Amino acid sequence: MNRKLIKPLTILLFASLITGFVVYRAGVLDSPINLSPNGGALNTAKTDTIARADSLKKLHMMYSSKSAIIDDISFNKDTNKFVKPDSGITQKIMWSGSKSGRIFEPQELDTAFMWRQSEIISSSKSAIIFKPRFSVPNPPDSLTKTKEKK
Amino acid sequence: MMYWLNLLEAAGLSFLFLVLVFVPMEKVFPAKRMQKFFRADWVLDLCFFLGQYLLWSGLVLWALSYFSAYLDTIVPGSFRLSVRSQPFRLQAAEVIVLSDFIIYWGHRLQHKIGFLWRFHKVHHSAEHLDWLAAHREHPIDSIYTIGLINLPAFVLGFPLETLAGVIAFRGIWAIYIHSNVRLPIGPLRMLIGAPELHHWHHDLDRDAGNYANISPLMDILFGTYTCPHKEPEKFGIKEEFPKNYVGQLVYPVLPRLLIRQVKKVLVKFRNNASVFVRKFTAL
Secondary structure, three states: OHHHHHHHHHHHHHHHHHHHHHHHHOOOOOOOOOEOOOOOEOOOOOOOOOOOOOOOOOOOOOOOOOOOOOOOOEEEOOOOEEEOOOOOOOOOOOOOOOOOOOOOOHHHHHHHOOOOOOOOOOOOOOOOOOOOOOOOOOOOHHHHHHHHHO | OHHHHHHHHHHHHHHHHHHHHHHHHHHHOEOOOOOOOOOOOHHHHHHHHHHHHHHHHHHHHHHHHHHHHHHHHHOOHHHHHHHHOOOHHHHHHHHHHHHHHHHHHHHHHHHHOHHHHHHHHHHHOOOOOOOOHHHOOOHHHHHHHHHHHHHHHHHHOOOHHHHHHHHHHHHHHHHHOOOOEOOOOHHHHHHHOOHHHHHHHOEOOOOOOOOOOOOOHHHHHHOOOOOOOOOOOOEOOOOOOOOOHHHHHHHHHOOHHHHHHHHHHHHHHHHHHHHHHHHHHHO
């Protein structure tokens, strides 16, 4: 009797855990709107007052000897247009010394290891199940000041 | 400090969750009945699991985000516009099918080309398959595989976050097909794959087949599908390979000549030592 029950129960547990995981990762459990006790939408949306770096990702890399990107433009997926960076904030880039150079800038490290919120298809072997929680660090003072001056 | 604590928390939670999902299945529907939870090389695979969460995943994501950003600069906007003018579901299907197609051929090349096999054989060196062994993967192999599988999405500029559920399912199913489970699911396995198919991919034979990512459709299409009605006798590789974590990470990046030289020196040293011991004992 027990054996007959164990098999379907195990499959049920397996199926429900997988379903729960998929539902959780699909963001179905996240409520998109904050509701007030009487069911109305709360006006809790805050205006983003923190100055941030460009909404467009800037790439800093050494170009090949054959071609180079002259103007810093990128394709905006929402508007289907090519756009320029929305701020004048620039990062200082310099050649490293002949002996050693900084491989990662601190900010790059932050974003790289922030485990980007956007999804990627995992390999055929394994996947990251739960992503680490990270508190988003405040932007450096220099960035805020640049934005305020504008 | 907080950063490492968060990483540890994610690794610990994931480990517990995977134990809860897969261990009951492995106990009730085992493919290899004699295999225990703490089987040989369990610690080695745990090192790979922890390494993936604590060390390599961030690096792999970083490499991929740079690769994707680089592609942004070279893919013509007009091409992306024409792709985007298609219905969303068609785009999603295109991304999934193209990903499966590319990873199928990418994976076949990993088994054919010596340079790629050097990294990929880390994953195939597992002699015992279960959900934990799925995590045995060289970081460079991860960059190659994940890069290829995401290539269509990167090129087309497709927002994968809109398919988060599908991607989560594929991720956990990829671990499931490595688990020590034999539970035939009938024709459904043609769509989502199954452990009995992937176990044959891990057979001692390097060209055993079943190269497809999750769904075996590509294997059927290109004639590499195999599904005997029993489990392979042995998993692993025929070649000699280090049995420890650092060795498995370092060995593929060492130049072959250096490895051969080191081996020769070690063999000479061993022979000399045995001659010396024989002479010494004869005295």
